[in-house]
Amino acid sequence: MFKVRKTSGSSSTKTLGYSVNARVWVEKDGELYLGGGRVMLLEKIGELGSIAAAARSMKLSYRNAWLWIDSMNRLAPGPLVEKATGGEKGGHARLTEAGKKAITEYRSLRERFSELVKELK
Amino acid sequence: MFKVRKTSGSSSTKTLGYSVNARVWVEKDGELYLGGGRVMLLEKIGELGSIAAAARSMKLSYRNAWLWIDSMNRLAPGPLVEKATGGEKGGHARLTEAGKKAITEYRSLRERFSELVKELK
Numbered sequence: 444m445f446k447v448r449k450t451s452g453s454s455s456t457k458t459l460g461y462s463v464n465a466r467v468w469v470e471k472d473g474e475l476y477l478g479g480g481r482v483m484l485l486e487k488i489g490e491l492g493s494i495a496a497a498a499r500s501m502k503l504s505y506r507n508a509w510l511w512i513d514s515m516n517r518l519a520p521g522p523l524v525e526k527a528t529g530g531e532k533g534g535h536a537r538l539t540e541a542g543k544k545a546i547t548e549y550r551s552l553r554e555r556f557s558e559l560v561k562e563l564k
Numbered sequence: 565m566f567k568v569r570k571t572s573g574s575s576s577t578k579t580l581g582y583s584v585n586a587r588v589w590v591e592k593d594g595e596l597y598l599g600g601g602r603v604m605l606l607e608k609i610g611e612l613g614s615i616a617a618a619a620r621s622m623k624l625s626y627r628n629a630w631l632w633i634d635s636m637n638r639l640a641p642g643p644l645v646e647k648a649t650g651g652e653k654g655g656h657a658r659l660t661e662a663g664k665k666a667i668t669e670y671r672s673l674r675e676r677f678s679e680l681v682k683e684l685k
Binding site: 455461462465466468469476555556559 | 592
């Protein structure tokens with residue numbers, strides 16, 4: 444009877460044409476730190492090893508991807524993404540341990556909200 | 565250690581400068597039906613018995629208040645607000661039983677999300 448639709452950072456459950464929707468995000472001192480889009484960008488960087496490729500896969504401009512990363516690196520206790528410059532890996536980027544942890548924590552947060560949305564029958 | 569801040573339709577919990585935020589709303593066939601602002605408008609109409617006074621108390625234009633009400637009345641199973649025209653009550657508005665029920669249901673939905681946000685320590 445219920446259909447659950449999940450999009451980046453949000454959850455919804457549907458009954459008789461009505462759907463409950465929820466969005467979840469984390470702020471630091473009132474500024475956006477982690478949300479669905481930002482965490483997806485981190486995931487793609489982890490997958491693809493490149494900010495340009497990650498941005499492209501999300502149809503996000505490179506400039507915006509950099510602004511998001513810059514903001515996350517600044518607001519996090521330590522940088523989430525670091526550029527691997529020089530040598531064979533020049534131009535590549537990777538997640539730090541803090542970056543991997545941020546993804547895990549956000550995913551678990553979102554999962555709890557999705558569970559609640561699913562419960563709302 | 566935790567501060568909980570609640571605004572219309574959203575919840576947040578704070579720790580060490582980081583805060584988890586959630587927003588919840590109900591759609592009908594993909595269109596916004598009930599959210600924090602709309603439910604506050606319903607509550608104010610119930611309190612003040614007038615759309616104009618309710619809009620004013622929220623610093624909302626009368627036109628926007630009407631658009632919200634029109635949309636809610638159209639998307640709900642039955643109208644949530646009705647105008648009491650003629651006689652002593654001319655120009656006044658009141659909530660229908662469906663309107664009161666919509667407030668209660670939305671409040672309970674929001675409460676459950678707030679509880680979850682508070683748990684996230």
